Amino acid sequence: MHLSKDKFTLHFLDESRSLRIMWMLEILGLDYEIDIYLRNPETLRGPPELFQVHPLGKAPVMDIKFADGSPDLQLVESGLITQYLLKHYDPKDKLNPSNERDKLLVDYYIHYTEGTLQPILMSILINSSAKRIAPVGLKTMAKLLSKGLNYGYYKPEFDLNMRFLDSKLREQGSGFFVGSKLTAADIMLSFPVYENVFDNEMGVKECCGETELYKKYPQLAAWCDKVRNDPIYKRISQVTHQKVLDICASK
Template sequence: MLTVHHLRQSQSERIVWLCEELELDYELKLYDRRQDNRLAPDEYKALHPMGIAPVITDGDLVLGESGAIIDYIAATYGPGSLVPAPDHPDFAQHLFWLHWSNGTFMATMMMQLMLTMSGAPEGMAHTFTADRARRGWEMVEQRLGEAPFFGGAQLTTADIMMGYPLTTARAMRGIKLRDDQPNLKVYLQRIGERPAYRRAMEKAEPGMEPVLS
């Protein structure tokens, strides 16, 4: 059976959301973060050589990495669902946002976090990451003014990937929505109205209100 190993308040919430959108029969195992350093507990780290979320198991398969897991589940359990066909007009934009989410957007957020945690003095690194972050948030707002979803006219796995940095990760970084982000605000409310998203967050983060504003 497909099992989603979800480290609470982590990227693995994406995988729970995907499974709920596809209405899959899956097992969900929750893992709490350590109290001393807020990292994954030892039993979670033992699941995969990288020791980070997300991780799924499916029979003998152990698979990590958000994009790989999402592609695997979509192809194995939901062929034709949430992924535009190559000849679909939304295909290219779907691919871009699917890969940009972790390849650039989340990577920039992590660079900013590491600079803050390291106590690095203001300088070129801070300027570089701040500029990348600014342009990233501007791209998000522009895209959501062009289409109702990152993948185009309909929700795709690109939205599953983009959801985490725009909600839980944003809250963990203390990033507030601004008045000049009306498209993002409407988008998050649209996502919050999806029954599958509500089910996923209730299961993945019991007791925590989704960060949609």
């Protein structure tokens, strides 16, 4: 049953931040469809069609058609989409926490995820691909430089942030980042912490030599199990994965 008659279209890129928005649309019981776009398998960039949706060619993008006839709305940036959904489509506080202090904390994690944590992870990833991208003859130099940057700056920042998040979960004591239930804070953090880091052990080892994630950060490890086993997260991961396979097979 849909609480609102508004209709949502989520422009969804495979293996991306898009799943978080789908997760929220599901929890909020909204009437949505997804348009799936596939990454270029070599460059991993989004396809040109995403530029027809928005000039920056990134996902997620969410379009809303309002049942009351108000002009259509297009929202970009995961944090803004999340805040809009929480403000207008969560009357029963399914994703919002119940008090103002905790609402502020959810906002903090929304900004922290995209403003602090994600840039560190992106920088580590981009530095790690320097050797592969560099022209022959400069590969050794590129590797030295990128390793220097990662180990000199980004890896310590990564460690600091993982320790910070692990300690926040310990302080909270509920297994969730805010209050004692799943909120938008957990959903926003699921992409960098679970999908990019804990569910990508090989990648993390290759990028910054980290092999002890589960041992070093037991609170985060337990939280990742919660994300992995969340019934809605599980279902939409499977459904979208299958849709991506179907699209690949039909090409």
